[in-house]
Amino acid sequence: MPEEKSKKSKEMxxxxxxxxxxxxxxxxxxxxxxxxxxxxxxxxxxxxxKGKLHLLLRxxxxxxxxxxxxxxKQLEKGEKFALYTGRGPSGHTHLGHLIPWIFTxxxxxxxxxxxxxxxxxxxxxxFSQKLTFQETKDYAYExxxxxxxxxxxxxxxxxxxxxxxxxxxYQIAVEVAKRTTFSTARAVFGFTNESNVGMIFYPSIQAxxxxxxxxxxxxxxxxxxxAAIDQDPYWRITRDVAPKLGYYKPAAIHCKFFPGLAEGxxxxxxxxxxxxxxxxxxxxxxxxxxxxxxxGRATVEEQxxxxxxxxxxxxxxxxxxxxxxxxxxIEEMKLNxxxxxxxxxxxxxxxxxxxxxxxxEHQERRNKFTDEMIDKMIIKE
Ligand code: TRP
Numbered sequence: 001m002p003e004e005k006s007k008k009s010k011e012m013x014x015x016x017x018x019x020x021x022x023x024x025x026x027x028x029x030x031x032x033x034x035x036x037x038x039x040x041x042x043x044x045x046x047x048x049x050k051g052k053l054h055l056l057l058r059x060x061x062x063x064x065x066x067x068x069x070x071x072x073k074q075l076e077k078g079e080k081f082a083l084y085t086g087r088g089p090s091g092h093t094h095l096g097h098l099i100p101w102i103f104t105x106x107x108x109x110x111x112x113x114x115x116x117x118x119x120x121x122x123x124x125x126x127f128s129q130k131l132t133f134q135e136t137k138d139y140a141y142e143x144x145x146x147x148x149x150x151x152x153x154x155x156x157x158x159x160x161x162x163x164x165x166x167x168x169x170y171q172i173a174v175e176v177a178k179r180t181t182f183s184t185a186r187a188v189f190g191f192t193n194e195s196n197v198g199m200i201f202y203p204s205i206q207a208x209x210x211x212x213x214x215x216x217x218x219x220x221x222x223x224x225x226x227a228a229i230d231q232d233p234y235w236r237i238t239r240d241v242a243p244k245l246g247y248y249k250p251a252a253i254h255c256k257f258f259p260g261l262a263e264g265x266x267x268x269x270x271x272x273x274x275x276x277x278x279x280x281x282x283x284x285x286x287x288x289x290x291x292x293x294x295x296g297r298a299t300v301e302e303q304x305x306x307x308x309x310x311x312x313x314x315x316x317x318x319x320x321x322x323x324x325x326x327x328x329x330i331e332e333m334k335l336n337x338x339x340x341x342x343x344x345x346x347x348x349x350x351x352x353x354x355x356x357x358x359x360x361e362h363q364e365r366r367n368k369f370t371d372e373m374i375d376k377m378i379i380k381e
Contacts, residue, residue: 022264092142094277112156115152225253
């Protein structure tokens, strides 16, 4: 729960509200009961993308799933799925948030499928001590512009704004709520007597978009959810309820957390210096990269003598997962770092340029979207 932060301890904590400690993804997969992606699924994706696997999949930021193999099987039988992902609008968007969206856009492109995108302005109001409802509702529009700037097909992308929920959506949430006991929700999410009752109802609202496409189209539609693995507890509850309501269980494909700019830890909006926000000016984004943690040695001499440790270096991971698709170049970068040939300053400078361009281009696309345009994409009844 948000109150019980355990930042200092190194113990792994992964809940939808808190990610801290040293994350052991193999252990997490065991604990959550999900499945690691294998060569088999990757090979199928390679085929669908005509040999152009997304870097985030090829290099393993997306690493785990539930029933993704089933989604691919249904596809072979001619049954198309829909994508569902979302965002809790608690502030401005940062690079870490964009990661699953970038991957989701790739999935939309290669499979030509509909995307349902949930903006949980209710969740962020209910779970926050500080944010007013007006603030989360405003951030929902701002964040939606970032979503669209990633390049989704506006004709195939539908927003669900929780605070503007339709009667159909509400009725699905109520059906889910009736089949979820407090004791299950408490075991999965750690609710306490101090949790407000809105928090306790909320998991039914995050489950709802898993069934909405089927309800709207009048036939069962498989759902694939690309999201960071901390959201998995929601899908566990949803998957238990699905057969009771006559729907397919939603499938999920999970990513690891995108590293922040500080030492260890993910990119987290509560530590603004660890994040590149889409609202940062390109220059200030570039400066943040120049200040980022690399795990480099104390002096240039030491660095040359002992070499660097790319596995600990944020700059390396940014290149690895996002900015350097060339396998040869990334390998070279790694080896030259380890051997002490390549110095942190050089790597930072080169990444800073790339991030600067990335932010500038994102903003250019983002500026084309107005509140009115977002409004037109919100599902209304
Ligand atoms: N709970 C998510 C958050 O805090 C928002 C969300 C709603 C979501 N539905 C989702 C995220 C589906 C991923 C997939 O950010």
